[in-house]
Amino acid sequence: MAGLAIHRVTKQFGDHRAVDDLSLEIAPGEFVALLGPSGCGKTTMLRMLAGFEQISSGTLTLNGTLLASDQHHVPPEQRNMAMVFQSYALWPHMSVADNVGYPLKLRRVQGSEYQRRVAHALEQVALTPYAQRSPQELSGGQRQRVALARCLVTDPDVVLLDEPLANLDRNLRASMEHSFVDFHRRTQATMVYVTHDQSEAMAMADRIAVMRDGALVQWATPETLYREPRSEWVARFIGQGSQLQVAGGAPGQQLNESALMQGLAAPLTARTQPVLVRPEHIRIEAHSPAHSTNPSNLTGRVERLTFRGERYELHLRLSTGEALLAYHHTALNEGQHVAVRLLEGWCLEPDQ
Numbered sequence: 001m002a003g004l005a006i007h008r009v010t011k012q013f014g015d016h017r018a019v020d021d022l023s024l025e026i027a028p029g030e031f032v033a034l035l036g037p038s039g040c041g042k043t044t045m046l047r048m049l050a051g052f053e054q055i056s057s058g059t060l061t062l063n064g065t066l067l068a069s070d071q072h073h074v075p076p077e078q079r080n081m082a083m084v085f086q087s088y089a090l091w092p093h094m095s096v097a098d099n100v101g102y103p104l105k106l107r108r109v110q111g112s113e114y115q116r117r118v119a120h121a122l123e124q125v126a127l128t129p130y131a132q133r134s135p136q137e138l139s140g141g142q143r144q145r146v147a148l149a150r151c152l153v154t155d156p157d158v159v160l161l162d163e164p165l166a167n168l169d170r171n172l173r174a175s176m177e178h179s180f181v182d183f184h185r186r187t188q189a190t191m192v193y194v195t196h197d198q199s200e201a202m203a204m205a206d207r208i209a210v211m212r213d214g215a216l217v218q219w220a221t222p223e224t225l226y227r228e229p230r231s232e233w234v235a236r237f238i239g240q241g242s243q244l245q246v247a248g249g250a251p252g253q254q255l256n257e258s259a260l261m262q263g264l265a266a267p268l269t270a271r272t273q274p275v276l277v278r279p280e281h282i283r284i285e286a287h288s289p290a291h292s293t294n295p296s297n298l299t300g301r302v303e304r305l306t307f308r309g310e311r312y313e314l315h316l317r318l319s320t321g322e323a324l325l326a327y328h329h330t331a332l333n334e335g336q337h338v339a340v341r342l343l344e345g346w347c348l349e350p351d352q
């Protein structure tokens with residue numbers, strides 16, 4: 001099955017390259033996130049998909065049909081895509097139902113067909129009881145659901161979302177994440193979701209394209225990105241963890257406890273391999289290190305303790321000098337010495 005194919009796409013604004021030789025094959029019905037820090041080219045890529053922006057080189061195809069190349073540009077209204085914006089972009093003087101039906105009016109859909117499709121779209125986002133309200137009488141989350149229903153009503157092949165939750169508070173964002181996932185399951189639409197929030201991308205997307213300086217740096221499922229980040233940069237961007245330098249190992253390799261201990265025991269000049277250690281792979285023994293049964297003899301000092309509700313976060317300074325982030329289920333004292341076990345680590349490509 002064909003889907004949305006982005007092949008070697010570049011976007012040049014004067015002498016600034018906003019998107020740099022980017023290729024992605026998105027399967028039909030897939031929920032994909034474009035994730036990266038501010039200014040990395042996510043929105044520019046989305047706008048090229050929508051047709052609001054011309055591409056400088058490469059090709060875009062949808063189900064085998066060419067949408068764009070440096071010679072060719074299918075205009076936005078002929079792409080059968082819908083876009084949801086951070087700002088909702090609702091008409092304040094129209095009811096919720098009229099907002100949702102607006103794209104149908106533009107397409108001259110009328111009568112019972114119009115009524116049926118508006119009712120169906122409102123049902124999909126659980127807003128049927130709000131059909132006659134004005135957008136001002138709704139919460140931010142409800143407004144975003146109206147925007148979602150409005151894009152759904154035209155039955156698009158692809159839904160493009162540009163940071164749609166950026167204006168919502170934290171609790172509402174979590175419940176909207178569920179709404180988007182439900183929406184995706186029900187409609188089976190192909191969705192491309194732009195965000196700089198890694199937890200949002202991880203919670204919703206089937207696959208995540210991580211972008212840096214216009215280029216694709218990793219394209220993987222959320223689980224793979226978390227467990228097997230390719231480079232030091234991706235590891236810093238996704239999830240929490242500490243990076244240590246060890247001897248031995250190669251990028252893409254997993255190290256067990258004894259390999260990590262050997263790698264840390266080597267002289268500093270031999271320790272050239274960056275390794276990611278996630279906090280859940282660290283064990284802390286709070287009793288006196290002198291009486292520890294810890295086979296590795298690694299110790300650390302608690303420099304800072306932060307209460308996070310379900311756990312404490314410990315910022316440790318290892319006896320070997322490195323900083324380490326660990327979790328613990330009970331409080332410890334700042335300044336306290338503890339025994340530390342590093343159960344596993346993941347070897348990264350060093351930053352350029």
Ligand code: ATP
Pocket residue numbers: 013016017018036037038039040041042043044045196
């Ligand atoms: P954010 O998360 O802040 O929205 P982003 O990853 O979506 O960032 P883009 O908006 O795609 O990034 O911008 C990528 C780069 O291209 C930025 O350096 C931006 O200044 C530049 N840029 C975007 N649009 C234009 C334009 N029309 N003209 C010139 N430069 C532009």
